[in-house]
Amino acid sequence: MLAEYYPVLLFMLVGTAIGVVPMALGRTVSLLLGTHRPDAEKNSPYECGFEAFEDARMKFDVRYYLVAILFILFDLEIAFLFPWAVVLNEIGLFGFLSMMVFLGILVVGFFYEWRKGALDWD
Amino acid sequence: MVDWILTRPDAWFGPVWGPAVFDTTANLAFIVAIVVPLLLCVAYLTLWERKFIGWIQIRIGPNRVGPLGLLQPIADGIKLLLKEIIVPTQASTQLFFVAPVMVLMPALAAWAVIPFAPEVVLADVNAGLLYLMAMTSLGVYGVIIAGWASNSKYAFLGAMRSAAQMVSYELAMGFSLVVVLMVSGSLNLSDIVNGQGRGSFAAKGLNFLSWNWLPLLPIVVVYFVSGVAETNRAPFDVVEGESEIVAGHMVEYSGMAFAMFFLGEYANMILISTLTAVMFFGGWQAPIDSALFNWLPPFGWLALKVFVVVTLFLWFRATFPRYRYDQIMRLGWKIFIPLTLAWIAVIGIWMQTPWSLWR
Numbered sequence: 210m211l212a213e214y215y216p217v218l219l220f221m222l223v224g225t226a227i228g229v230v231p232m233a234l235g236r237t238v239s240l241l242l243g244t245h246r247p248d249a250e251k252n253s254p255y256e257c258g259f260e261a262f263e264d265a266r267m268k269f270d271v272r273y274y275l276v277a278i279l280f281i282l283f284d285l286e287i288a289f290l291f292p293w294a295v296v297l298n299e300i301g302l303f304g305f306l307s308m309m310v311f312l313g314i315l316v317v318g319f320f321y322e323w324r325k326g327a328l329d330w331d
Numbered sequence: 332m333v334d335w336i337l338t339r340p341d342a343w344f345g346p347v348w349g350p351a352v353f354d355t356t357a358n359l360a361f362i363v364a365i366v367v368p369l370l371l372c373v374a375y376l377t378l379w380e381r382k383f384i385g386w387i388q389i390r391i392g393p394n395r396v397g398p399l400g401l402l403q404p405i406a407d408g409i410k411l412l413l414k415e416i417i418v419p420t421q422a423s424t425q426l427f428f429v430a431p432v433m434v435l436m437p438a439l440a441a442w443a444v445i446p447f448a449p450e451v452v453l454a455d456v457n458a459g460l461l462y463l464m465a466m467t468s469l470g471v472y473g474v475i476i477a478g479w480a481s482n483s484k485y486a487f488l489g490a491m492r493s494a495a496q497m498v499s500y501e502l503a504m505g506f507s508l509v510v511v512l513m514v515s516g517s518l519n520l521s522d523i524v525n526g527q528g529r530g531s532f533a534a535k536g537l538n539f540l541s542w543n544w545l546p547l548l549p550i551v552v553v554y555f556v557s558g559v560a561e562t563n564r565a566p567f568d569v570v571e572g573e574s575e576i577v578a579g580h581m582v583e584y585s586g587m588a589f590a591m592f593f594l595g596e597y598a599n600m601i602l603i604s605t606l607t608a609v610m611f612f613g614g615w616q617a618p619i620d621s622a623l624f625n626w627l628p629p630f631g632w633l634a635l636k637v638f639v640v641v642t643l644f645l646w647f648r649a650t651f652p653r654y655r656y657d658q659i660m661r662l663g664w665k666i667f668i669p670l671t672l673a674w675i676a677v678i679g680i681w682m683q684t685p686w687s688l689w690r
Contacts, residue, residue: 216358216454217443217462223362224439227370228432228591232416235587239415252420254483255582265421265484273491276660280498283668287505290675291461294512297682298689305679316672328664330657 275327286315361453365442373597374404380645387649414586419481422583426480431584431591433473438598441466445605446521448615448629460508460518463606467504467561470599471497474570474580477592481583489579492656493563493570499663500560500567506671507554510547510678511610514689524614530688539618544611546688550674551611553667555640558603560659562596564644566651567659604640605633612636 239245254265293300293308322328340356341349378393378400385392393400418424444459446452456462471494478490515523527533530541544551560567571579581592608614613636615629627635654662682689 213454213456215354216361217440217456219355219358220362220443220453221436221440223359223366224436225432227366227439228435231412232428232431232587232591235412235414235590236416238412239586243413243415245415247417249420252417254419254421254481254486255577256484265482265487266479267484267487269487269491273495276495276499280502283502284498284505287502287509290506290509291512291518294509295516295518297513297679298516302683305683309676309679312672312675319668319672323665328660330660 272327272330279322279327282315282318286312358453362443365453366439369439369442369598369601370594372601373594374408376597376601376641377407377593378404379642380648383642383645384649387646408590411586411590416586416588417583419483419583421482423480423482426476427583428588430473430477430480430580431588431595433476434470434595435473435591435598437466437469437473438595438602441602444520445609446524446614447633449521451630452521455519455521458518459520460512460523463520464505464508467599467602468501470595471501473595477584478580481580483583485576485578485582486580489570489576489582492576493580496563496567496570496656496659496663497561499660500557500667503553503557503663503667503671504561506668506675507550507557508610510550510671510674511543513675513678513682514543514547516689520609520614524609524616526689527613528616533620536620538613538616538620542611542613542616547611547674547678549670551607553671554611555603555607555643557663557667558607559644559647560663562599562603562644564596564600565648566654568653569656569659572653600644601637601641604637604644607640608633608636612640 289311290308293304297305337353340353343349344352381403382392382400393403396402396406418427441463443454444452444456444462446455474493474497475490478486478488478493481487511523512518515526517523517526527542528538532538532540563570569575571577571581576582581589584592615633617624617627617629617632681687
């Protein structure tokens with residue numbers, strides 16, 4: 210059972226190597242063959258020619274945070290739906306209706322946040 | 332000769348370690364057989380994109396490097412390899428180099444569970460679709476880390492936008508996958524493909540009418556459009572919209588580090604196209620069960636479908652103007668999520684009636 214996932218693990222390692230090796234190669238090859246003249250302006254954060262006048266890690270719109278929170282709620286809901294969907298043909302009408310009750314509660318919450326304007330972006 | 336090779340691991344590493352070494356080597360060979368053609372596809376997808384968009388705009392496209400420009404991707408690769416990788420002084424160096432790997436690794440590793448033909452799959456696991464969901468969700472970490480580690484305003488804003496957009500459309504994708512799961516009754520991708528080959532149309536040889544796209548028509552559209560938004564492709568590419576935030580989270584990356592983001596994006600496009608083909612268009616199955624169509628091998632059919640879907644991505648890019656960010660969020664939250672939620676109920680009720688297609 211768990212042995213089936215061994216190739217998956219290997220694939221992740223290979224995927225990581227395919228990310229790491231070319232970058233290491235690019236680092237060395239460009240140092241050896243390319244021009245390498247660092248200076249303060251070149252290595253500063255890109256800001257269309259301006260000098261960076263403050264730290265980039267600034268305040269940001271709270272709506273991004275709100276979206277992230279809502280995402281967690283709905284993603285959990287999807288996680289609950291997955292096992293239910295797999296066996297839907299076996300659990301029949303009762304199983305279907307009980308999940309509809311659960312979904313109904315979530316839809317009420319969804320409409321609440323919609324009416325509250327949590328999904329508006331202007 | 333073959334026997335001699337197959338017995339070498341046992342002979343060299345003993346009966347305890349021999350099988351493990353054999354297993355690892357065999358799997359690595361399979362992985363290389365997937366990854367090398369995949370990376371070639373990614374390289375030539377960039378050329379196909381430039382050619383195809385060129386034709387749409389009545390231009391010729393790349394045609395200088397090699398015949399028909401066929402060596403262009405290789406020239407681009409060498410150029411990127413030779414370019415200096417600049418690390419901004421303000422950046423968090425370790426995270427700065429972790430981010431491209433975090434984007435590329437899931438885009439490649441997700442291929443472990445894709446069935447290429449009957450019985451041809453690296454890891455035939457039961458939870459294949461769950462694994463795919465997990466892997467496609469991981470990509471957003473790379474983008475956020477890139478935006479944060481760069482410590483640049485464009486990168487930061489791009490990463491915020493990108494993260495919010497990707498998680499929003501991931502919900503729509505997840506709900507679409509739930510609908511597919513309801514009718515397939517399995518998380519295994521081979522089972523999902525096989526399930527599409529059954530039905531009254533398939534019994535008459537008209538396979539393509541039994542595939543999931545027809546009974547789940549709105550879901551196909553939602554899934555594919557969400558896939559376009561998930562990979563940050565045009566018309567949903569405000570994340571890297573060059574006229575407002577330059578290149579978003581990639582702005583500080585150069586050389587090979589940038590190339591990793593690029594590879595990741597294109598690998599993700601091919602991945603989403605393959606998933607669309609596997610879950611809605613019958614995977615490796617031929618559209619009509621007759622000698623004329625069965626002449627092309629199963630893998631050929633899958634490749635053909637993936638090619639068509641991936642070309643749709645490019646067609647979108649050449650056709651549609653960019654969406655505004657609030658329009659993107661409205662489409663994701665106020666149209667796709669209610670639609671997919673309603674469709675879960677519709678398909679669920681359909682499955683309870685005597686006319687259910689999926690017994």
